Amino acid sequence: MNKNNISDLMRRFSVPLMFVLICAVCAPVSGLSPSYLANEIVTRMGRNAFLILSLLIPIMAGMGLNFSMTLGAMAGEIGLILVCDWQIVGIPGMILAMIISVPISALLGLFCGKVLNMAKGREMITSYIISFFINGIYQLVVLYMMGPIIPIKHTSIKLPRGYGIRNTVSLLSMRQKLDNLIPLTIAGIKIPVATFIVVFFLCLVIVWFRKTKLGQDMRAVGQDMEVARDAGIDVERTRIISMVLSTVFAGIGMIIYLQNMGNIATYSSHSQIGMFCIAALLVGGASVDKASIGNVFLGIILFHTMFIVAPKAGTVITGDSMIGEYFRVFVSYAVITVALIMYETNKRRDKSKAGKQLALEQEAANE
Amino acid sequence: MSEKTQENSLKGRIQGFVKTFGLPRLIITGFLILLLIVAPFVGADLPTQISNIINRFSWNGILVLAMVPMVHSGCGLNFGLPLGIISGLLGATMSIEFGFTGSMSFFMAALLATPFALVFGSVYGWLLNKIKGGEMMIATYVGFSSVSLMCMMWLLLPYHSPNMVWGMAGKGLRTTISLEGYYTQALANILQINIGNLSIPTGAILFFAILAFAMWAFLHTKTGTAMTAVGSNPDFARSAGINVDRIRLISVVMSTWLAAIGILVYEQGFGFIQLYMAPFYMALPAVSAILIGGATVNKATITNVIVGTILFQGIVTMTPTVMNNMIHLDMSEVIRIIVSNGMILYALTRKTEGTK
Amino acid sequence: MNKTDKKIWIYRGLALIVVIGIAAAMFVIGRGHTIYFDNKSAEVGGTTIDAPYSIEVYVKGEKAAKLKSGERGMADTMGQTFDMQLVVTKEKGGTSSRVNVSLPIPYNMDGVILNLPVLLAGKGPEDYLTEFIPTPSAEEEADEEVVTDETGDLMDFGDE
Numbered sequence: 001m002n003k004n005n006i007s008d009l010m011r012r013f014s015v016p017l018m019f020v021l022i023c024a025v026c027a028p029v030s031g032l033s034p035s036y037l038a039n040e041i042v043t044r045m046g047r048n049a050f051l052i053l054s055l056l057i058p059i060m061a062g063m064g065l066n067f068s069m070t071l072g073a074m075a076g077e078i079g080l081i082l083v084c085d086w087q088i089v090g091i092p093g094m095i096l097a098m099i100i101s102v103p104i105s106a107l108l109g110l111f112c113g114k115v116l117n118m119a120k121g122r123e124m125i126t127s128y129i130i131s132f133f134i135n136g137i138y139q140l141v142v143l144y145m146m147g148p149i150i151p152i153k154h155t156s157i158k159l160p161r162g163y164g165i166r167n168t169v170s171l172l173s174m175r176q177k178l179d180n181l182i183p184l185t186i187a188g189i190k191i192p193v194a195t196f197i198v199v200f201f202l203c204l205v206i207v208w209f210r211k212t213k214l215g216q217d218m219r220a221v222g223q224d225m226e227v228a229r230d231a232g233i234d235v236e237r238t239r240i241i242s243m244v245l246s247t248v249f250a251g252i253g254m255i256i257y258l259q260n261m262g263n264i265a266t267y268s269s270h271s272q273i274g275m276f277c278i279a280a281l282l283v284g285g286a287s288v289d290k291a292s293i294g295n296v297f298l299g300i301i302l303f304h305t306m307f308i309v310a311p312k313a314g315t316v317i318t319g320d321s322m323i324g325e326y327f328r329v330f331v332s333y334a335v336i337t338v339a340l341i342m343y344e345t346n347k348r349r350d351k352s353k354a355g356k357q358l359a360l361e362q363e364a365a366n367e
Numbered sequence: 368m369s370e371k372t373q374e375n376s377l378k379g380r381i382q383g384f385v386k387t388f389g390l391p392r393l394i395i396t397g398f399l400i401l402l403l404i405v406a407p408f409v410g411a412d413l414p415t416q417i418s419n420i421i422n423r424f425s426w427n428g429i430l431v432l433a434m435v436p437m438v439h440s441g442c443g444l445n446f447g448l449p450l451g452i453i454s455g456l457l458g459a460t461m462s463i464e465f466g467f468t469g470s471m472s473f474f475m476a477a478l479l480a481t482p483f484a485l486v487f488g489s490v491y492g493w494l495l496n497k498i499k500g501g502e503m504m505i506a507t508y509v510g511f512s513s514v515s516l517m518c519m520m521w522l523l524l525p526y527h528s529p530n531m532v533w534g535m536a537g538k539g540l541r542t543t544i545s546l547e548g549y550y551t552q553a554l555a556n557i558l559q560i561n562i563g564n565l566s567i568p569t570g571a572i573l574f575f576a577i578l579a580f581a582m583w584a585f586l587h588t589k590t591g592t593a594m595t596a597v598g599s600n601p602d603f604a605r606s607a608g609i610n611v612d613r614i615r616l617i618s619v620v621m622s623t624w625l626a627a628i629g630i631l632v633y634e635q636g637f638g639f640i641q642l643y644m645a646p647f648y649m650a651l652p653a654v655s656a657i658l659i660g661g662a663t664v665n666k667a668t669i670t671n672v673i674v675g676t677i678l679f680q681g682i683v684t685m686t687p688t689v690m691n692n693m694i695h696l697d698m699s700e701v702i703r704i705i706v707s708n709g710m711i712l713y714a715l716t717r718k719t720e721g722t723k
Numbered sequence: 724m725n726k727t728d729k730k731i732w733i734y735r736g737l738a739l740i741v742v743i744g745i746a747a748a749m750f751v752i753g754r755g756h757t758i759y760f761d762n763k764s765a766e767v768g769g770t771t772i773d774a775p776y777s778i779e780v781y782v783k784g785e786k787a788a789k790l791k792s793g794e795r796g797m798a799d800t801m802g803q804t805f806d807m808q809l810v811v812t813k814e815k816g817g818t819s820s821r822v823n824v825s826l827p828i829p830y831n832m833d834g835v836i837l838n839l840p841v842l843l844a845g846k847g848p849e850d851y852l853t854e855f856i857p858t859p860s861a862e863e864e865a866d867e868e869v870v871t872d873e874t875g876d877l878m879d880f881g882d883e
Binding site for chain 2: 097118122125322326336340343
């Protein structure tokens with residue numbers, strides 16, 4: 001039993017350990033100063049934490065990694081584009097963008113939840129395709145409907161042809177307004193206190209949510225849908241709620257993310273966000289069916305350290321700057337692949353174990 | 368009275384037809400027919416359009432055909448198509464590197480790609496046997512990982528042919544490599560038919576026909592029927608004494624090899640080799656094409672491949688010209704994204720009997 | 724509909740009203756304007772108002788601009804009223820006087836030009852306030868190719 005536990009622990013922490021090793025090798029080679037690294041990581045922590053936290057709820061409900069969190073990101077972007085056109089600036093602008101994004105995210109989350117209920121057992125691939133599908137709808141809205149149908153006034157964000165949004169929308173009026181709301185610098189490291197407070201608040205909400213009736217239901221559904229149904233839980237509804245919550249949080253997270261970046265890449269900001277949030281969460285030691293708040297923060301530190309140092313280290317080692325770039329992309333995808341494989345093999349092993357158990361019991365009963 | 372029953376049965380028949388054919392498929396077919404009817408009126412030349420569709424069909428047909436074996440063996444849609452494509456790209460670049468030119472380079476590319484496809488396919492198949500039930504998601508990420516790994520390899524592998532590497536550095540492959548002087552149109556030029564604006568790449572279509580026929584014949588051999596059995600009911604197949612894992616492995620290797628050949632045929636039509644991130648999303652059009660053709664997650668026929676490729680490529684080639692001529696608004700890209708991914712979504716949400 | 728259901732719906736309605744209220748408040752307090760200050764001579768109602776030698780503009784305690792006669796400065800602001808402190812020096816080397824100014828900004832104008840000498844002369848907003856209408860730069864006029872390529876930004880992971 002004890003031995004089993006140790007091997008279990010090893011398996012759980014193999015990915016974070018691997019990343020610690022990669023970072024330990026690459027960081028000195030890259031020649032980046034520790035203070036620069038610390039600054040970057042703190043910034044990225046503020047930027048990404050909210051987005052990654054939004055992934056936790058569907059995992060709790062047993063729906064796996066929510067690749068369709070990009071839906072929320074798109075809703076957030078639509079909110080920001082509109083707010084930008086209305087010239088609402090600073091923190092009020094962000095709050096208004098969030099208020100606009102919430103109903104859009106909720107609707108998209110509802111759609112996503114309904115579709116995923118029709119595709120039980122292959123939620124992840126379906127949510128992945130949903131993100132592509134909705135991206136098409138998003139382009140339809142932003143590229144063709146903004147202008148003639150949804151009024152857009154300012155030429156700085158509208159394409160010269162009269163409809164559609166430019167490739168980049170500047171968020172200069174909101175740039176790092178939340179991060180710098182409560183300025184604090186410790187040992188040369190700029191700390192976005194207000195952003196961390198928001199993130200901390202979401203953590204509290206998640207911790208609290210786990211203890212509510214709905215949260216308990218969600219965990220029951222995540223453990224075993226049939227058992228939960230027998231216990232009188234409305235499985236479909238619970239799953240839809242988890243998707244709606246995740247999408248809404250992702251939308252708010254995207255607004256926080258973009259206020260830090262300072263501009264929106266209209267047609268690409270959201271496309272990769274799901275991928276690297278998921279990769280970061282997995283690097284933090286989460287798996288497809290189990291993730292905690294601790295995983296989120298550990299994941300951000302390790303994954304983003306790798307992200308910052310890999311291109312530099314790659315340039316130093318091979319003399320080609322692209323190698324490091326490709327390396328980190330490869331590592332992100334490889335991490336997700338390995339996590340998915342581990343999840344599926346574990347699931348199969350548990351299933352066969354349960355099958356053997358059942359056979360043994362039957363045998364015993366027969367005797 | 369009799370009239371009424373007849374009407375009823377007609378209605379029933381139409382409903383049955385809609386049900387078997389699938390509503391989205393019907394809409395897409397209707398849309399394409401509408402495009403074909405409208406095209407001449409808005410000033411698009413119909414023969415040019417049709418030869419465009421035929422050409423595109425000849426480029427993409429084999430990539431779509433590559434879906435068939437894995438669907439048959441119950442491995443689901445092969446989202447890991449990029450892995451096979453990479454084998455093809457390795458064959459293509461090596462053929463050029465070794466100095467083959469003209470049509471010979473196509474033959475050699477196919478030959479050189481084969482061992483890679485077999486090895487990659489075997490490893491991939493072995494992996495998919497370990498994770499039965501979760502094939503599609505893992506296939507997607509195997510594809511992504513392999514493409515991003517190869518991005519590094521294209522830079523690091525010792526290629527030297529001046530037609531392929533960056534001129535300045537003298538190493539590292541370019542993102543696109545022209546096939547002029549190599550195998551561009553190698554198949555299409557065989558027995559090509561030109562009537563006015565209509566041109567038919569007979570050779571490429573024949574090549575597709577041969578492979579499609581071979582696939583059809585294979586599915587009727589002992590191994591082929593075993594494959595279908597494994598796909599429709601693995602437990603039954605196992606009790607009938609079929610080695611399920613072996614059959615699945617064969618199907619994955621076949622799919623990977625077809626993808627390798629498929630990308631070579633695509634390149635001979637397109638005229639360029641595209642490296643680095645280009646293969647990344649190539650699985651999606653192929654997947655949606657076969658689904659548009661009437662396949663489901665666990666059932667696919669050669670007819671599905673042919674019909675699907677024509678419909679998909681028809682829409683992809685027709686919409687931009689027709690829409691541009693009609694309303695000077697090119698929404699084709701958006702339509703393509705919505706149609707193809709919507710189709711995949713539709714298929715994924717259908718209840719399927721047997722395997723997942 | 725039973726009692727608890729009714730209660731829940733009332734709470735939901737109230738929550739919705741609160742959210743809409745917050746949104747409305749954001750529209751008012753968050754409206755951004757760009758303020759341009761002109762230190763230029765102007766003619767109002769037949770009388771000429773001369774520009775002083777220099778005006779320093781302070782917004783929220785920070786120096787936004789120092790304007791010699793005939794110059795223009797700018798500052799971004801948020802909300803419906805604009806507060807600033809002006810330090811006016813009439814002549815070179817002369818003593819300077821401080822003036823606190825608070826004025827409402829019309830909601831529908833993105834950019835506003837304030838003529839400071841007219842403002843200081845105590846005239847009404849119709850005289851000192853004009854809308855700033857930006858002329859689109861060549862860069863903005865130029866046609867822009869929209870890039871929606873799916874594979875184009877696979878390498879973009881949020882670096883600056």
